[in-house]
Amino acid sequence: MVFDTKQARKRIERMLPCTVRFVSIHQMMFGKVCRIWSHLGGQAKHDFIISLGDDIKLLDKGWKQDVEQRFVDMQYKNSKLPFGAACVAFNDVSFPGFPTFPVVHRFHLNTFKTLLPRHFVDQGGDPFLYNLYSRFNASSFCSSRLENTLGGDSDAKSIVSFSTSIVPS
Secondary structure, three states, X not given: OXXXXXXXXXXXXXXXOOOOOOOOOOHHHOOOHHHHHHHHHHHOOOOEEEEEEOOEEEOOOOHHHHHHHHHHHHHHHOOOOOOOOOEEEEEEOOOOXXXXXXXXXXXXXXXXXXXXXXXXXOOOHHHHHHHHXXXXXOEEEEEEEEEEOOXXXXXXXXXXXXXXXXXXX
């Protein structure tokens, strides 16, 4: 169940250092996290996209710059790929070594027309995105950490998608 309360919105706005736009999710999608992510990804208006639950704690300042730099580094390393053809995962202290909450670029949505294929309903989206780009040596963990306070055993109260425009230097 997705809880849309004034308190939850304020917590999300405090948590994220950017403009947050709330998008309604139809009840038919409740519990279908991957489908919700794809829906929200399609609503994103800028370049970098990550979907987070309201149970996520971002532990390090400068995480946006860290993610941006990983995209720039991968572009430099893989000059045959267009900028944005990459995936960056956080270091999740709750699930070390697992690519949770991957960041993708608008390139992904422009190329595939969706964040995740339709057969992803509730699980598997995170490793799918990371492994898709790893085949092109274009996946990386950033050094920034996050904590998934509820984890995979409980339902997150909401899913948030945000994006930010970043231009490589």
